[in-house]
Amino acid sequence: MDTSPALLAIIGLLLALWTAGAVWVMLRATGREQKSVASRKAAQRLSRMIEEGPAIPMLVRADGRIEAPDRLARWIGLEKVPDYLSELAGADGRGLSEDQVEELTRYVRRTQKTARPFRMAITVSPGSGKSLAMQGTLADSAVSPGGAALIWVFDFSESEAELTQLREEAARAREDFGALVGLIEAAPMPMWFRGADMHLRLVNKAYVAAVGAESADQVVADQIDLVETVNGRTAAQVAQQAADRRQPIERIVSATIDRARRTMRVTDLPLVGEGIAGYAVDIEEMEEQAREFRAFREAQRSMLDQLSIGVAQFDSAHRMTFANQPFHRVFSLPPGVVNDRTTFQHMLLIARENGRIPEVRDFPAWRNELAEWFQHDEPHEEAWSLSDSTHLRIVAQPLPDGGLVMIAEDRTEQLALSATRDTLLRTRTATFDSLFEALAVFAPDGHLELWNRGFPGAWGIDPEALDGHPQAEDLLNAVAKNLSDPSAISRINQVIRAATLDRKKSDGRVELADGRTLDFTGVPLPDGNGMLTVLDVTASRQAEEALRERNRALEEADAVMTRFLANMSYEFRTPLTSIGGFAELLTSGIAGDLTPTAKEYAQAISLSVGKLTEQVENVLDLSQSEAGLMPLRKTKLELMPFVTQIVRKQEDRILEGGLTLDLRGDPGKTITADPQQLRRAISQLLDNAINGTPRGGRILIDIGRKRGETKIVISDNGRGMSQHELARALEGIRMSADGKGIERRHGLGIPLARQLVEAHGGTLEIHSRKNGGTTASITLP
Structure with a gap:
């Protein structure tokens, strides 16, 4: 099917619109997506920011x-x-x-x-x-x-920790500040604070008391300074100087504290902030101690100079600061050696040059060893033998300040004395062993210290028993077995105890079982010991007993002689008195007139009776004097008239002999004596002088006083006697050698006179020379 162009254009336009819409949607979706991604990223970023x-x-x-x-x-x-x-x-x-x-x-x-x-x-x-x-x-x-x-x-954990720490530090700072303020306030030393203007702002109680103010406010208000102006600078000026230097200034000044001048160490201390702190320390006692220390040091050094031991002091730098005179002599140091330049090692060098240190092979090493004495903690002692036979005892005593005291003692004489002592001890031991007496020395604690070889033999004990130096109790227990009476051992113990502890001398006697007799004596010795001497007196005791027997016999004989003398005094005098009486009667013509021859006989009988009576009295008095039986009847005598009477009785004989007699003396001299006995003594001496002086001779009697004693001197210029004749004349009569008779020696005059003078407490001295006369001196108290 054919498509119209319009439709195609519409379809194209729709497709373009669709494409444009799709593009716009895609662009918008892309924008939103980008916004969403940006939003997510922003949300994530914000979320992350919140997280972080x-x-x-x-x-x-x-x-x-x-x-x-x-x-x-x-x-x-x-x-x-x-x-x-x-x-x-x-x-x-x-x-x-x-x-x-x-x-x-x-x-x-x-x-x-x-x-x-x-x-x-x-x-x-x-x-x-x-x-x-x-x-x-x-x-x-x-x-x-x-x-x-x-x-x-x-x-805020970290902030809290920091805050806690800050709070603690602040609290601690407040506590420390409070303690510091309390410490400063309670401080015994004056303390103060100056501001930037060097004015006082704060002082403690010690400051207030030191300046004698009433309160700290008064001190701050009046700006009372503790320290006076010194060298033209006030305390504030010194503080300003410390602030300018940013260094503490310390000085020693005198200040009046509590009305007394005290030595203070004042310190001005700049602080980190603005201001100067100051404090003053009382150093009066420290200064006093320093003065006492210096005086003590001088006294100590003066005393050390008096010692016989050498002493030297060295400081921590090994410098010699002192050496006494004996130290100079020991080391032959020259004068002025004590100075800052003479160190210990230098002193040793000087001593070495003078030969006053031991001979050593390495002298520097030996000297460094001695320098280590300064580092020792204990004293160090050495013995130095010098080349001249000198022996030194060296003692190094470290000092706490790092110094050293060196002591040098010359012990040469001590060692010689020690050797002499050892010789004396050996001599003493040999002497002890050679003594006849037994000796033992006991210490105060009772143990035996020393004995000789005769001691164990004297007590009959084994010598080996003494080797262990036994105690006195153990020794006496061994001796007690050999005593005849074992209980007598206590006397020996008492003697030892008295000698060692009581320091008294005592003695005693014991008999041994073998018949011996021992005398023992305890003698305290100067060293605190006691010596026991033992002597065997067996033979002397036997002799003593024999002497006692003989003494008893002599006492009996003396009693017989006393009775004999008493009887003879009566028997002799009675017949002589009768004969004399009858002769006088015959002469008077009572029995009739006598022829002249008978009268001569009667007179001769009377004269003979008188002489015989005198001789009998002399014999009896001499016998009584020798027997100690002479009776004395002392009275006070005027000596010159008393001697004059004695001379008058001899006047006829003096004149008949053609002699001259001179009597000299103080007429007022008196003595106390028995007139009859003293008259006989002087008459006997005068009679001997008359008989011994030829015609024309001269006799002198001098009465004097010398050194508180009375002296009667009878002298003549007669024939005199030889020393032999004088000795025989002084003997007079003596008992025969067999003790059964009497020997006649040279008359009784001189011996009788001597006995009579001695009976008065005096002495008779006779000096004679052949053909030079005789002098008899009687000395009476």
Whole structure:
């Protein structure tokens, strides 16, 4: 079928329209698609921005349903976001707590009803550890119609931690500041603070008390300075100087504290900010101690100079700071060696040059070893032997400050004395062993220290028993077995105890079972020990017993002689008195007149009786004097008249012999003596002088006093006697060798006179020379 052109044109036009419509639809669809893609991308971008944003939105509808990103679930510690607000509190303790959910629900309902916004902060359970801030408002109708609440949740965990830390630091700073203020206020030293203008702004109580103000406000108001102006600079000027230098300034000044001048160490300290802090420390006591220390050091060094031991001090830099005079002498140090340049090693070098250190092979190494003394913790001691036989004892004492005290003691003499002591000890031991007596020395604790070889033999014990130096009790137990009376051992124990503990000397005597007798004596020794000496007195005791027997016999003989003398005194004098009496009667003519020859016989009898009576009295007096039986009746005598009477009785003989007698002396001299016995003594000496002086001779009697004693001297220029004749004259009569008779030696005058003078407590001295005269001197007390 043929198609008309019109139809074709219409069909073409329809197809063109269709094609155009299709193209337009396609273009529009493409535009919408592009818009949709752009919208999706914008939504994704916005969603991503919300996901990455610091806040998470949560939409709470009126029925309690919630809409929120999954990130909110992680913040509150849940696996996913729940459907309802009440489900934010997990059943297993995760999520929010019941109280937090209840509080959030209350705020949300109030916002939904009143459109009032709210803010709250919560801390999620420990499982999450998040600190969340919530800001809630009523949601826009375009977001959610129907009165929903939109809550923005912010994570401020880091900020909260920082805030917590800041709060803690602020609280700690407040506490520290309060403690610092309290400490400064309670500080015993004055403290203050100056502002940038160098005016006082703050002072503590010690400052107020130091300046004598009533309060800190008064000090600040009046700007009362503690420190006075020194060298033209006030305290504020010094503080300004410290601020300009940005360095502390410390100075020692004097200040008036509590009305007394005290030495203060003042410090001005610039602070980081504006201002100057200051404090003052009272160092008066420290300064006083420093002065006392210096005085003590000077006194100590002065004392060390008086010691015989050398002492030197070195400081921590090994410099010699002191050396006393003995130290100079020991090491031959020159004067002025104590200075900052003389070190320990230098001192050793000087001593080496003077030969005052030991000879060593490597002197530098040896000197370095000695320098290590400064590093030791304990004292070090050495013995040095020098080439000149000097022995030194060296003691190195380290000091806490790193210095050293070196002590040098010359022990040469001590070692020599020690050697001498050892020799003396050996000599003592040898001497002890050679003594006849048995000796033992006991210590105060009672043990035996020393004994000689005769000691165990004296007690009859084994010498080996003493090798262990036994105690006195053990030794006495062994000795007790050898005593005749074992109980007598207590006396020995008491003697040992008295010598060692009581320091008293005592003695005793014991008898052994073998018949020996021992005398023992305990003597305290100067070293605190006690010495027991033992002597075998068996033989002397036997001799003593014999002497006692003989003494008893002599006493009996003396009693017999006494009775004999008493009887002879009566038996001799009675007949002589009778004979003399009868001769006088015959001479007087009672029996009749006598012839001249008979009268001469009678007179001769009377003269002989007188002489015999005198000799008998002399013999009896001499016997009584020798026997100690001479009776004395002492009275006070004037010596010159007494001697004059004696001379007057011999006047006829003196004149008949053609002699001259001189009597000299003090007329007032008096003594106390027996007149009869003293007269006989002087008469005997005067009679011997008359008999021994030829015609024309001279006799002198001198009475004097010398050194409180009375002296009567009778001298002559007669024939005199030789020494042999004088000795025989002094002996007079003596008992015969067999003790049965009497020997007559040279008359009784001189012996009797000597006995009579000695009976008065005086002495008689006779000096004679052949043809040179005789001098008899009587000395009376």
